[in-house]
Structures are given as structure tokens and as C-alpha cells.
Amino acid sequence: MSSESQTEKDVYSKYNLKKVINASGRMTILGVSTPRPEVVDTVSHGLNEYFEIKDLVDKTGQYIAKLLNVENAVVVSCASAGIAQAVAGLIIKDDHDLLFNLHSSDKYVPREIIVPKGHNVNFGAPIGTMVSLGGGIVVEAGYANECKPEHIESLINPDTAAILYVKSHHCVQKSMLSIAQAVCIAQKHKIPLIVDAAAEEDLQTYYQQGADLVIYSGAKAIEGPTSGLVVGRQQAVEWVKLQSQGIGRPMKVGKEGILGLTKAIELYITDKKTETGQQMVTKMTPFIENLNALDGISARVVWDGAGRDIARAEITFDASVIGKSAIEIVDLMKKGEIAVYFREYKANEGKVDVDVRSVTSAQLDIVYSKIKNIIQGIK
Numbered sequence: 001m002s003s004e005s006q007t008e009k010d011v012y013s014k015y016n017l018k019k020v021i022n023a024s025g026r027m028t029i030l031g032v033s034t035p036r037p038e039v040v041d042t043v044s045h046g047l048n049e050y051f052e053i054k055d056l057v058d059k060t061g062q063y064i065a066k067l068l069n070v071e072n073a074v075v076v077s078c079a080s081a082g083i084a085q086a087v088a089g090l091i092i093k094d095d096h097d098l099l100f101n102l103h104s105s106d107k108y109v110p111r112e113i114i115v116p117k118g119h120n121v122n123f124g125a126p127i128g129t130m131v132s133l134g135g136g137i138v139v140e141a142g143y144a145n146e147c148k149p150e151h152i153e154s155l156i157n158p159d160t161a162a163i164l165y166v167k168s169h170h171c172v173q174k175s176m177l178s179i180a181q182a183v184c185i186a187q188k189h190k191i192p193l194i195v196d197a198a199a200e201e202d203l204q205t206y207y208q209q210g211a212d213l214v215i216y217s218g219a220k221a222i223e224g225p226t227s228g229l230v231v232g233r234q235q236a237v238e239w240v241k242l243q244s245q246g247i248g249r250p251m252k253v254g255k256e257g258i259l260g261l262t263k264a265i266e267l268y269i270t271d272k273k274t275e276t277g278q279q280m281v282t283k284m285t286p287f288i289e290n291l292n293a294l295d296g297i298s299a300r301v302v303w304d305g306a307g308r309d310i311a312r313a314e315i316t317f318d319a320s321v322i323g324k325s326a327i328e329i330v331d332l333m334k335k336g337e338i339a340v341y342f343r344e345y346k347a348n349e350g351k352v353d354v355d356v357r358s359v360t361s362a363q364l365d366i367v368y369s370k371i372k373n374i375i376q377g378i379k
């Protein structure tokens with residue numbers, strides 16, 4: 001145990017890596033999350049054993065499906081791989097010729113994937129790239145700031161393979177149809193509905209509302225190893241599983257990821273010891289009070305825009321008082337011995353959000369000192 005933790009500490013010095021305080025949330029560019037020890041043990045156990053992989057995939061899928069009360073489930077390598085394979089599965093179905101020749105075949109099958117325009121986002125990579133990888137063609141519905149059920153409905157035609165709904169804080173939230181409305185159209189026209197819920201916390205609601213395939217990122221809310229989860233209707237998930245013989249191969253998940261995510265899901269739903277939004281508020285309150293005592297800075301609690309139980313500290317920097325813009329401050333926070341990463345989506349408006357889920361109170365003190373030094377011009 002001690003030699004193990006020694007090795008972990010050593011990677012920073014061994015490879016000369018920068019230390020990070022992650023106040024940005026579940027960010028892929030920072031390593032997403034840190035799984036619980038039980039998950040780490042399961043990963044390590046999995047690495048040391050052999051399995052019939054098909055058996056492992058089927059049985060863990062059944063186990064997860066039972067836990068979540070869904071028809072079927074499969075662990076994949078990440079949510080992006082889940083999107084690509086969901087699209088491929090719904091285009092290819094059981095056609096083995098297409099399975100082996102998805103991109104080169106000119107066989108006619110429906111390939112259009114209707115996506116609300118405000119959902120066609122860049123989550124770190126573009127949604128559209130994942131759809132293309134799965135052999136689909138993106139057809140955008142509605143406008144950047146509006147998508148009504150009829151915008152989707154008017155695009156449905158014999159070439160439509162599926163509707164893709166992206167449930168995410170990355171998306172435009174205003175004037176977008178709801179999942180229930182998307183389900184309604186999908187069912188009326190007998191077209192499958194895929195929901196990308198990569199960073200969402202509820203592993204059941206989108207399936208229960210009637211989505212055919214729902215995709216989650218394994219390392220975000222669930223805090224599993226690098227992996228993804230696809231849950232859904234029996235047949236649709238079987239088509240996703242078939243992709244391991246096609247486009248799924250270069251995105252395969254290992255035995256350790258399959259076992260680790262299965263364990264993480266079990267812990268996530270049975271022993272939800274994740275911090276509540278109210279606990280986050282308690283943790284960040286002294287930090288906010290300290291910041292409000294500084295000239296040119298105001299800080300307050302804001303709640304997650306996508307409706308999740310996450311509270312964050314929003315800091316507004318007054319450039320006319322401080323003499324530095326929020327964008328410059330964001331850059332300076334990443335420099336020095338410890339890099340501090342904020343949610344910087346609103347930096348152009350002079351604001352950043354501090355996500356405290358992966359930050360301790362002691363680290364919040366470091367973040368405060370660093371901000372103070374930067375605005376007071378101390379190196």
C-alpha cells in the first residue's frame with residue numbers, strides 16, 4: 001500500500017508533471033474524476049484475470065440493466081464511442097455486410113440523424129464527428145436558438161435513421177423541445193431516439209421517458225474509470241454490442257473498464273455519498289466571503305444551468321478596477337507551481353465559475369491566495 005501511494009506521488013516528479021487544482025468540474029482535459037478505492041480495487045482485480053469477453057460484456061450488461069431497471073445495457077470505452085456506436089447500430093442493425101463496410105458501402109439504408117441545431121455542440125470534440133464516425137449524416141433541425149417539435153417532424157423522411165437529443169449544459173437551453181416531446185415525435189414516426197446524457201446524473205429518467213438508447217460518460221457523474229455506458233431497449237443495445245466487430249474495435253473498452261464501471265454504477269446508485277449542492281454551498285461560503293472582501297471582485301453562489309444538484313461560486317472580475325480581464329486572470333491561474341482551472345465558458349463576459357466537487361477547503365484557500373496575489377500584482 002505505502003509503496004503504491006509512493007509510486008502515485010512520484011509520477012509528478014518522475015515525468016515533471018504540473019500539479020492541478022481542478023475547479024472546473026468533470027473535465028476530460030484534466031482527467032475527469034477520481035474513482036473511489038473500491039472501484040480502483042475492482043479495476044486492478046479485473047486486470048489480473050482472464051474472461052470470456054463476450055460473457056463479461058453480456059453478464060455485466062445484464063447486471064447493470066437490472067440495477068437500473070432498463071431492458072439492456074453495455075459498457076463502452078467512453079460516451080463519444082457510445083454515440084458513434086449507437087448511430088452505427090441503428091443504421092446497420094443486423095446487416096453484416098454493412099457492419100464490416102460501414103463507410104465504404106454504398107448500399108442504401110437510412111443514414112440521416114436529426115439533431116436540434118442548438119444541440120450540435122462541441123463538447124471537447126464535435127457531436128457531428130461522432131455521428132459521421134457511426135456512418136450517419138447530421139441533419140440539423142430548427143435554429144441556433146430555437147427547436148420546436150415541428151422543426152424535427154418536418155425533416156423526417158424515409159432516409160431518417162434516428163433522432164439524437166443532447167442533454168447537456170453545453171447546449172442551448174432556451175426554446176429547445178423537451179425530451180418528452182422528442183419521444184413523442186420519435187414514437188409517432190417509429191424512429192429511434194438516442195439521448196446523449198454524457199454528464200447527467202440520472203441514469204434512469206431518459207430511458208423511462210421513452211428514449212431507445214441513452215449514453216453516459218463513465219468517469220463524469222458516475223466517477224468510474226475511463227469508460228462509457230449505453231442503456232436502452234433490448235434490440236437496440238444488441239446492435240450497439242455488434243459494433244465490436246466493426247467500428248467499435250478501435251474504441252474497445254478493456255476488461256478492467258467493464259468491471260470498474262459496473263462497480264462504480266453499483267456504488268453510485270446504492271451508496272450515493274456524492275456531495276449535495278447544499279454541502280457544496282457550505283464548503284464554498286468562506287471562500288466567497290473572502291473574495292467579496294477584495295476590491296474589484298464579487299462572488300456568489302450560482303446553480304447549475306442544466307438543472308443538476310450542483311452549486312458553484314461565480315466570480316466576477318471588474319477589469320476597470322483590477323486592470324486585468326477575466327481571460328488574463330484565467331490564464332495566470334494556470335501558471336505557476338499549481339495550475340488552477342476554473343469553468344471559463346463566461347470569461348469573455350468577465351466571469352468564471354468555480355466548481356468545488358473535486359476541490360477541498362484547503363485547496364480553496366490556495367485558490368483564494370492565488371487570486372489575491374494575481375489581482376494585487378504579487379508574483
Ligand SMILES: *Cc1c(COP(=O)(O)O)cnc(C)c1O
Binds near residue numbers: 028079123197198199
Ligand atoms: C463529455 C461529453 C461527451 C463525451 O464523453 P466522453 O466519455 O469523454 O467521450 C459527449 N457528450 C457530452 C454532452 C459531454 O458532456
